[in-house]
Amino acid sequence: MSSKHAHLDLGLVVRGHGRHYIVEDAQGQRHVCHPRGKKSDCVVGDQVRWAPSGDEGVIEAVEPRRNLLFRQDEWKTKSFAANLDQLLVLVAVEPVFSESQLARALIAAESAGISARIALNKTDLPGAAAARERLQPYRDMGMEVMEVALKADPAGSRALLTPWLQGKRTFVLGPSGTGKSTLINLLVPDAQAQVGDISQALNSGRHTTTTTQWYWMDEAQPRTALIDSPGFQEFGLKQIEPAQLPLLMPDLRAHAGDCRFYNCTHQHEPGCGVIAALQAGQISASRYRIYGEILEELSRQRW
Numbered sequence: 001m002s003s004k005h006a007h008l009d010l011g012l013v014v015r016g017h018g019r020h021y022i023v024e025d026a027q028g029q030r031h032v033c034h035p036r037g038k039k040s041d042c043v044v045g046d047q048v049r050w051a052p053s054g055d056e057g058v059i060e061a062v063e064p065r066r067n068l069l070f071r072q073d074e075w076k077t078k079s080f081a082a083n084l085d086q087l088l089v090l091v092a093v094e095p096v097f098s099e100s101q102l103a104r105a106l107i108a109a110e111s112a113g114i115s116a117r118i119a120l121n122k123t124d125l126p127g128a129a130a131a132r133e134r135l136q137p138y139r140d141m142g143m144e145v146m147e148v149a150l151k152a153d154p155a156g157s158r159a160l161l162t163p164w165l166q167g168k169r170t171f172v173l174g175p176s177g178t179g180k181s182t183l184i185n186l187l188v189p190d191a192q193a194q195v196g197d198i199s200q201a202l203n204s205g206r207h208t209t210t211t212t213q214w215y216w217m218d219e220a221q222p223r224t225a226l227i228d229s230p231g232f233q234e235f236g237l238k239q240i241e242p243a244q245l246p247l248l249m250p251d252l253r254a255h256a257g258d259c260r261f262y263n264c265t266h267q268h269e270p271g272c273g274v275i276a277a278l279q280a281g282q283i284s285a286s287r288y289r290i291y292g293e294i295l296e297e298l299s300r301q302r303w
């Protein structure tokens with residue numbers, strides 16, 4: 001970043017409210033800040049150079065990002081957060097999760113270079129076996145699936161999750177109703193206090209999960225963070241080149257090198273390693289279908 005701002009304090013963006021951001025300074029104090037101009041557009045997780053201005057602050061510059069998790073549809077880009085260590089995709093036995101959304105979240109993470117795990121919540125419910133089965137293709141491709149019951153077995157769930165979260169900045173993504181709030185309240189006992197009065201005032205009556213929120217799990221020596229995000233309906237992946245897509249899906253990637261044609265789309269070409277693996281049961285039918293759907297979306301012309 002431009003050295004002319006190097007003398008300014010570094011802060012961490014812990015929340016955004018439209019054109020207002022909450023920036024945490026090195027002492028853990030939080031300040032309402034405004035970006036100066038378009039150049040300092042920032043997202044939760046950004047390190048920023050900022051200066052006090054009256055009761056509030058001005059963000060002068062955003063430090064270079066290590067990574068950025070985002071989704072992109074036809075018309076707009078929606079950033080989730082920056083500088084993440086890992087992604088936790090939380091799904092539940094109920095409501096039944098969309099495998100397409102799950103696959104998309106994992107592709108976005110892979111594309112951003114962020115490692116991911118799945119947690120399956122509400123395993124105390126009778127549908128657990130069916131949900132587990134739907135996640136089998138993910139286990140088969142080497143993905144870790146942690147089974148929890150955040151409400152029914154809080155102690156067991158905490159014991160399973162904590163070692164993986166320790167010392168990391170973890171972004172939590174999942175559809176509404178899966179237990180994200182339950183997770184935060186289990187692992188961050190003072191969660192409400194961390195949202196804080198400033199945020200509540202800025203949010204002016206809106207439900208708290210409409211914005212991404214940063215939580216410290218260890219407030220004394222903050223290193224471990226959970227970043228809670230609002231649910232989403234759409235998960236566009238327009239940032240990805242069609243030819244890249246199979247390389248971002250580990251089960252397809254494992255066979256994409258076996259195709260006769262170097263530019264095989266794995267749709268109908270003869271001598272396709274991916275189709276052979278599908279027929280041999282090494283790639284699940286649902287994953288292959290999702291691949292086709294996303295590929296079609298990415299290949300569609302923009303008018």
Ligand SMILES: Nc1nc2c(ncn2[C@@H]2O[C@H](COP(=O)(O)OP(=O)(O)OP(=O)(O)O)[C@@H](O)[C@H]2O)c(=O)[nH]1
Pocket residue numbers: 121122123124125148149150151152153175176177178179180181182183209231
């Ligand atoms: N049976 C069962 N229910 C659970 C478990 N964990 C959470 N729930 C319930 O699932 C419902 C949704 O949980 P929340 O934590 O509010 O879910 P959320 O993801 O924050 O939902 P949004 O606020 O809509 O984003 C609540 O009624 C919880 O009590 C569990 O382990 N087992």
Ligand SMILES: [Zn+2]
Pocket residue numbers: 256259260264265266267269271272273274275
């Ligand atoms: Zn192929």
